[in-house]
Amino acid sequence: MWGRMFTKTTLLYLCIICNLYNVLESVDTDNKHVIEVVDENTNVDEVVGKIQGEISTFERYVKLFEHNRAIQIDAVKSLQKSKMKHEQKYRLTQMMVTDLFKVLEQAKDNLTQWGYLPGDPMPDNDTVRDAITKVFENTAMFGDLILRLPDMTHSIYDKNKHWEFLIGWAVWFSSESRVFKGAHHTLLNLMSQELGLIPKEEGFHNPFRDREDISVIDEIDKELESRKKKEHTAKIKKKSAETKAKRKGPKLSGSRHTEL
Numbered sequence: 001m002w003g004r005m006f007t008k009t010t011l012l013y014l015c016i017i018c019n020l021y022n023v024l025e026s027v028d029t030d031n032k033h034v035i036e037v038v039d040e041n042t043n044v045d046e047v048v049g050k051i052q053g054e055i056s057t058f059e060r061y062v063k064l065f066e067h068n069r070a071i072q073i074d075a076v077k078s079l080q081k082s083k084m085k086h087e088q089k090y091r092l093t094q095m096m097v098t099d100l101f102k103v104l105e106q107a108k109d110n111l112t113q114w115g116y117l118p119g120d121p122m123p124d125n126d127t128v129r130d131a132i133t134k135v136f137e138n139t140a141m142f143g144d145l146i147l148r149l150p151d152m153t154h155s156i157y158d159k160n161k162h163w164e165f166l167i168g169w170a171v172w173f174s175s176e177s178r179v180f181k182g183a184h185h186t187l188l189n190l191m192s193q194e195l196g197l198i199p200k201e202e203g204f205h206n207p208f209r210d211r212e213d214i215s216v217i218d219e220i221d222k223e224l225e226s227r228k229k230k231e232h233t234a235k236i237k238k239k240s241a242e243t244k245a246k247r248k249g250p251k252l253s254g255s256r257h258t259e260l
Contacts, residue, residue, distance in 0.1 A: 058122045062179055065133075069140060069184060076144040080208075092153055097156045100138040101163050104170055107134040118176035136179060139170040143191035150209045151196060158197075168190065168197050209225075 082089065110131045116123065123129050145153045157163055174180050174186050192198045194206055 032260075040188070047108075057124075058178075061122050065136060065179055066184070068137065072137070072141055073144060076148055077143070080148045090155075093149060093152050094156050097142070097145065097153060099255055100141055101160075101166060103134050104138045107131040107138075108166065108169060108173075111135070118173045119178065135170055135173055136177070139167070139174045140180075140184065140187060142167060142170075143187045146191050146194050147187075147206060148208045150206055164195070164197075167195065173199060 079089065079092065084092075111128070114128055114131075116128055116132070123132075142153075146157065157167075171188055171192055175185070180188055189198075190206075193200045193204050
């Protein structure tokens with residue numbers, strides 16, 4: 001069904017922290033990253049009904065994609081404007097970025113295995129279409145994050161070189177699909193410049209960049225690294241103590257002679 005074509009794969013975290021609990025309905029236990037989000041003011045079936053005229057399957061898909069993008073953008077704006085502490089926002093962003101790249105990688109592997117290429121006719125197979133949707137949604141979501149929370153998102157993304165290859169593929173796939181039009185195509189262009197996937201145009205400037213977050217991020221990273229070292233040291237000491245205990249073996253009692 002077209003009404004089930006789109007999922008909100010990364011909005012769970014936003015809903016929890018930004019006090020949007022009322023829009024969460026259920027978590028798909030078969031796919032832990034797939035979150036069903038219900039907005040009481042939006043009926044997806046109504047949206048589908050409005051666009052099921054004489055238009056093609058592809059056009060119908062694009063209309064639903066644009067509807068879903070509006071929800072994603074509002075969610076990221078909520079995170080961006082949230083008055084939560086920087087550390088909370090950082091940890092939330094870190095969870096989202098890590099999760100969406102896991103989803104992207106799985107979708108990429110599946111689509112490659114199935115031989116689907118961007119620009120091919122929109123498949124009727126729900127499984128293939130779901131993988132395509134995951135690429136589009138998570139690529140766009142990461143674009144929102146890297147542009148609206150650049151310092152914070154860069155501090156997470158830049159540490160993983162594999163993600164650079166993965167987002168490069170995802171941007172290419174999305175761009176060649178013809179689904180990203182107008183403002184959505186502009187998003188791909190701007191995020192590509194911000195990420196260094198393509199050369200920056202003369203005068204390029206991300207208006208959302210805020211260097212003040214850098215010091216906070218550095219402090220959080222140092223704290224996390226310090227905790228990891230302490231935990232690692234504690235494990236080594238514990239293991240060493242256990243090893244010494246095993247080498248000594250059971251202690252013999254004092255010399256006692258039993259007369260027969």
